[in-house]
Amino acid sequence: xxxxxxxxxxxxxxxxxxxxxxxxxxxxxxxxxxxxxxxxxxxxxxxxxxxxxxxxxxxxxxxxxxxxxxxxxxxxxxxxxxxxxxxxxxxxxxxxxxxxxxxxxxxxxxxxxxxxxxxxxxxxxxxxxxxxxxxxxxxxxxxxxxxxxxxxxxxxxxxxxxxxxxxxxxxxxxxxxxxxxxxxxxxxxxxxxxxxxxxxxxxxxxxxxxxxxxxxxxxxxxxxxxxxxxxxxxxxxxxxxxxxxxxxxxxxxxxxxxxxxxxxxxxxxxxxxxxxxxxxxxxxxxxxxxxxxxxxxxxxxxxxxxxxxxxxxxxxxxxxxxxxxxxxxxxxxxxxxxxxxxxx
Amino acid sequence: xxxxxxxxxxxxxxxxxxxxxxxxxxxxxxxxxxxxxxxxxxxxxxxxxxxxxxxxxxxxxxxxxxxxxxxxxxxxxxxxxxxxxxxxxxxxxxxxxxxxxxxxxxxxxxxxxxxxxxxxxxxxxxxxxxxxxxxxxxxxxxxxxxxxxxxxxxxxxxxxxxxxxxxxxxxxxxxxxxxxxxxxxxxxxxxxxxxxxxxxxxxxxxxxxxxxxxxxxxxxxxxxxxxxxxxxxxxxxxxxxxxxxxxxxxxxxxxxxxxxxxxxxxxxxxxxxxxxxxxxxxxxxxxxxxxxxxxxxxxxxxxxxxxxxxxxxxxxxxxxxxxxxxxxxxxxxxxxxxxxxxxxxxxxxxxxxxxxxxxxxxxxxxxxxxxxxx
Numbered sequence: 001x002x003x004x005x006x007x008x009x010x011x012x013x014x015x016x017x018x019x020x021x022x023x024x025x026x027x028x029x030x031x032x033x034x035x036x037x038x039x040x041x042x043x044x045x046x047x048x049x050x051x052x053x054x055x056x057x058x059x060x061x062x063x064x065x066x067x068x069x070x071x072x073x074x075x076x077x078x079x080x081x082x083x084x085x086x087x088x089x090x091x092x093x094x095x096x097x098x099x100x101x102x103x104x105x106x107x108x109x110x111x112x113x114x115x116x117x118x119x120x121x122x123x124x125x126x127x128x129x130x131x132x133x134x135x136x137x138x139x140x141x142x143x144x145x146x147x148x149x150x151x152x153x154x155x156x157x158x159x160x161x162x163x164x165x166x167x168x169x170x171x172x173x174x175x176x177x178x179x180x181x182x183x184x185x186x187x188x189x190x191x192x193x194x195x196x197x198x199x200x201x202x203x204x205x206x207x208x209x210x211x212x213x214x215x216x217x218x219x220x221x222x223x224x225x226x227x228x229x230x231x232x233x234x235x236x237x238x239x240x241x242x243x244x245x246x247x248x249x250x251x252x253x254x255x256x257x258x259x260x261x262x263x264x265x266x267x268x269x270x271x272x273x274x275x276x277x278x279x280x281x282x283x284x285x286x287x288x289x290x291x292x293x294x295x296x297x298x299x300x301x302x303x304x305x306x307x308x309x310x311x312x313x314x315x316x317x318x319x320x321x322x323x324x325x326x327x328x329x330x331x332x333x334x335x336x337x338x339x340x341x342x343x344x
Numbered sequence: 345x346x347x348x349x350x351x352x353x354x355x356x357x358x359x360x361x362x363x364x365x366x367x368x369x370x371x372x373x374x375x376x377x378x379x380x381x382x383x384x385x386x387x388x389x390x391x392x393x394x395x396x397x398x399x400x401x402x403x404x405x406x407x408x409x410x411x412x413x414x415x416x417x418x419x420x421x422x423x424x425x426x427x428x429x430x431x432x433x434x435x436x437x438x439x440x441x442x443x444x445x446x447x448x449x450x451x452x453x454x455x456x457x458x459x460x461x462x463x464x465x466x467x468x469x470x471x472x473x474x475x476x477x478x479x480x481x482x483x484x485x486x487x488x489x490x491x492x493x494x495x496x497x498x499x500x501x502x503x504x505x506x507x508x509x510x511x512x513x514x515x516x517x518x519x520x521x522x523x524x525x526x527x528x529x530x531x532x533x534x535x536x537x538x539x540x541x542x543x544x545x546x547x548x549x550x551x552x553x554x555x556x557x558x559x560x561x562x563x564x565x566x567x568x569x570x571x572x573x574x575x576x577x578x579x580x581x582x583x584x585x586x587x588x589x590x591x592x593x594x595x596x597x598x599x600x601x602x603x604x605x606x607x608x609x610x611x612x613x614x615x616x617x618x619x620x621x622x623x624x625x626x627x628x629x630x631x632x633x634x635x636x637x638x639x640x641x642x643x644x645x646x647x648x649x650x651x652x653x654x655x656x657x658x659x660x661x662x663x664x665x666x667x668x669x670x671x672x673x674x675x676x677x678x679x680x681x682x683x684x685x686x687x688x689x690x691x692x693x694x695x696x697x698x699x700x701x702x703x704x705x706x707x708x709x710x711x712x713x714x715x716x717x718x
Contacts, residue, residue, distance in 0.1 A: 033513030036471060233467035234477075237530065240425050241481035242447065242454035251480075255471035 037258075043337040050333025056326035060319075064128040071121040074108075078125045078291045083116035090116060094304070101309035109315050113305050117289070123315050125291035127323075133206055134272040138265055140211040145218030145264075150257065152219070153226025154249060160223070167216045175213045176278070182209055183284035199290045206285055210272060218264050225257050259338045266331035270324040277320065293320055364439060366538055366570050367401040367424065372433035372443075374419050378648060392647050393419040395594035396433070398674070399572075401538065406564055406571040408585030408602075410578060410617070414644055416594040417574045418462075421542045424572060425459045426450060437538075455485050455534035460560075462543040464523035468515040474501070474526055475511040481533045500529040504559060521552035528559060538570045545580060557584060578621055582606055587683075590614050593644055593655040596674060600684030608694035610677060610686040613656050616640050618696060638703045654689065661703050662690045 034042075044050055063070070071077050083090050089102055094114050096102030101110030101119065109119035152163035186205040191197050229235065229252070238248050273293070279285035280294025281301075288295060296316035299305055305312050375390035394416040401407045411417050422428045424435055426442060435443040437453055445453075458481075461467035468477055478500055479493045489496040498508035504525040515523055524544065531539050541560065545553040557580055564571050564584075575581050581588055582602060589599040590613065598611040609615055616638040640659045645651055651658050657667040666689050674687040679694055704710040 033473060033510075033517055035473070035514055036516070233461040233463055234469040236422075236427055237459065237461065237467055237527075238480065238484075239427055240454065240457070240459045241484045241534070242451050243480075243484045244447070247484065251472075252469055256469070258471075 040337045044333060047333045047336060049329055050337070053326040053329040053333065056322065057330050060127060060323050060326075061131060063124050064131045067121075067124040067128040070124055074121065076107075076118045076121050078117055078122040079289055080118065081115050082111055082118065083114070086116070093308070095308040100311040103311070110309070110311060112299065112312065113309050114299075114302075115289075117291075119312065119315055122291040122296065123319060126293045126296055126316065127319065129203075129286060129291060130273055130276055130293040133203060133276050134269055136207050137210045137214060137272045137276075138269050140207065141215040141218055141268065142261065142265055144211070144215040145222050146254075146257070146261070148215070149219040149222030150226045150249060150253060153223040154230055154245075154253060156227070156230070163219070163223070167219055170213060170216050173213055176275075178213060179209050179275070179279055180282055180284055183279065199286070202286055202290075206276060206279065210275060214268070214272065218261075218268065221260050221264055222257055225260050226253055229253050229256055263331065263335045263338055266327065266334050270327040270331075273320070273327075274324060365400045366403045366405075366438060367399070367572070368434075368436045368439075369397065369399040369420075369424065370434055370436075372397050372399075372420070372423060372435060373431045374416075374423055374428060375431045389648050392594050392650060394423065394430075395647075395650070397591070397594075397596045399589065399596070401570050401572055403537065404564075404568045404570055405587065406573055406585045408581035408588040409572060409574045409591060410576060410581050410588060411591030412576060412617075412644060414647070415591045416647075417576070417591055418542050420591075421459070421540045421572065421574050425457055425540050427459075451485075455481070455487070456537045458531040458534060458536040458539050460524075460527055460531050460539060460541040460544045463547045464520050464527055465547070467527050468523055470515055473512050473514055474506075474518075477515070477526060478530050478533050481530060485534060487534065496533070497529075500532055501526075503532065503563070504529045505555075519552075520548050521555060524548060524552075524556050525559065528556075528563065532563065532567070532569075535567075536569060538572065540572045540574070542574045543576065544573075546575065546577065553580070560584065578606075578617060590617065593650055594647055595655055595687070597656065597688070598684075598686045599674070600681070600686075604681050604684040607696055608681070608684070609696065610680060610684075610691035610694055611656075611688045612638075612660050612662055612690075612692055615692050615696075639709055641707070641709075654687070662692075664690065 083094055089096055089098070089111065091097055094116065096111045096113065096116070098104060101113065103110040107118055107120070109123060111117065112119055112122065148163050148166075152160040183205055186209055187197055187201055190201045190205070235248060235252055238252050243251075276285060277292075277294030277297060280287075280292050281297045283298060286292035286295050288299070293316050297313075300313040300316065372394055373392070373396050374394040375392050377387040378389040378391060379385045380388040397416075397420065399407070399409075399420075409417050409420065419428065423430050426435075426445070430443050433443065434441050437457065440453070442450060442453060472480070475494065475497050478497045482489070482493050482496070487493075494511070498511060501508045501510060506522060506525050506529070510518075515526070518526065524547075527544075544560065545556050548556060560571070560573075561584060563569060571584070573581060573585050585602060587599070587601050588605045589596045590605065590611065591597070592613050598605065598609065598614050605614065606618065609618060619638045638661075642659060645655070645658055652668050653671050654660070654663070654667040657663040660667070670689070672687045672689045674685045676682070676684060677686050677688070677691055679691075680686060
């Protein structure tokens with residue numbers, strides 16, 4: 001407000017008032033607004049890197065989902081011990097006779113030295129296991145992050161203080177070390193050490209351990225977002241209308257945290273994939289005979305495989321590099337599409 | 345103010361003056377605690393944002409609240425809409441005390457007191473369509489107008505001068521002025537009796553301000569809604585309000601009808617405020633007769649430790665010992681018209697005629713002026 005003349009001396013204002021905005025005049029019949037989500041989708045589709053990496057990522061998930069079908073069409077499964085069934089393919093040490101780990105028209109990616117598992121089905125089932133665990137961890141982390149982060153940010157005060165200190169406390173743990181140290185402990189909570197550990201227990205333990213130390217980053221970001229949103233006037237407008245806190249969180253805050261949520265989870269998922277592979281590589285995650293990406297690395301680094309079949313390493317290695325790089329590029333594109341104003 | 349401004353004459357007398365007031369605020373205070381200390385945090389002081397104010401708003405009336413930044417205007421508005429809980433004092437709406445009512449108790453009154461916000465870019469949820477934003481209050485209060493909520497929303501959009509076809513659009517597709525109209529439509533959705541407008545035009549372009557003010561005036565006149573109009577722009581308040589209160593540092597220092605405040609102000613602060621309104625002098629004659637200014641020194645004192653006695657005394661050119669010792673009561677001092685209350689021991693003459701000389705309290709400004717004169 002600077003000058004009184006514009007308000008009281010302006011003769012035109014009365015005419016202008018009451019008329020629809022200038023935008024309305026030339027509009028056609030159909031007036032449908034584009035939501036922020038639709039605009040994001042339009043921007044994302046323009047980003048070639050993003051679309052290509054989305055296809056790559058989608059391809060991996062498709063493989064994971066369709067693994068049983070693919071192996072059925074291919075006619076093999078990852079549990080068959082070919083060293084027993086087809087001993088003519090292996091020498092006395094259990095190494096495939098043919099070069100490059102016995103790659104042939106029958107075994108596309110060769111055979112694993114030792115037990116002689118089929119590498120192709122092992123890889124696609126491994127992708128399935130790894131992605132399933134990572135998606136489960138991501139979902140658990142997202143739910144926890146929303147619950148605790150939004151609660152801390154919106155309620156504030158004492159709640160915020162305690163959740164904040166809990167986050168600080170958990171962030172102080174060295175994550176990798178904690179995973180390695182706590183995996184056997186968590187597993188032994190479910191089964192006695194003398195019994196054979198069922199695979200599902202290992203899977204649940206992997207999910208649990210990564211979840212406990214995985215949600216803090218997202219929780220903090222969502223707390224900040226909720227804190228900023230709480231001070232916005234549209235929240236006050238809802239309060240003036242008598243909205244309940246639950247309604248405000250559900251209708252006013254949640255739709256506005258979708259952006260940081262999606263961006264963060266696309267960054268988190270590949271991290272969980274590599275972390276899970278790391279644990280299996282170190283022998284505290286998934287173990288033989290269950291196929292798994294990290295377990296394949298572990299296998300590839302054993303002396304027998306390392307010395308006789310260097311090709312074996314390439315299949316899990318290359319596929320994981322492609323997946324992680326594509327997913328990270330996809331995450332970048334999602335971020336760019338959501339907030340185009342922020343420079344990278 | 346130049347003399348050729350034509351004031352809308354028709355509604356000098358408002359209908360609802362007699363009878364029970366719509367909103368009665370008495371001795372309202374709001375102190376925000378200041379925490380400090382280590383290792384144990386405790387309250388070490390209080391920001392006395394609002395410190396004992398009385399406001400009465402009658403049905404259908406437009407009441408203006410002016411004052412400079414940080415004087416507690418917006419806090420007052422938020423207290424009345426009960427976004428904040430008052431420290432002491434009472435707010436009664438139609439005789440019902442709502443000063444400490446909780447959300448459930450407030451529910452029936454919520455629909456009658458609505459608010460228009462300052463920043464149209466922050467007051468609309470970017471993820472909701474216009475239709476959802478405006479029908480939200482109806483949904484919360486479970487109001488089902490005839491012909492459905494969508495029809496009502498389209499009507500409201502028409503009332504505030506937007507195309508009803510904008511129903512499915514999102515806020516980011518509108519300009520600031522249009523967004524503020526959406527905010528007005530949302531406030532109107534519940535057919536309120538009182539609207540607290542917290543600087544509804546300060547964030548807008550000057551050319552748009554007039555449109556929105558005129559819209560609010562139209563709404564006020566046609567729908568008979570009482571307004572508590574909070575602003576720091578004297579001209580807008582003069583245009584809009586029948587009664588005006590001037591706030592300084594958490595207190596009301598002068599209150600009266602528009603004419604009294606704008607043409608017969610008594611409090612030195614009101615004089616200073618009015619003289620600070622910029623003028624446009626188009627001819628040389630005008631500039632020759634331009635009135636002198638009052639220029640205050642420094643800033644508003646800290647509301648954590650306000651001055652004793654009269655709060656304005658630290659910046660007042662008439663301050664004497666009495667001002668520090670004794671707080672002036674808000675009363676009808678001699679020479680005031682009825683209902684014109686002033687809180688001052690040594691009031692100014694009730695005039696806005698040009699004074700003989702500049703009152704320049706800021707030493708830096710004074711030095712500058714002298715340099716120019718030589």
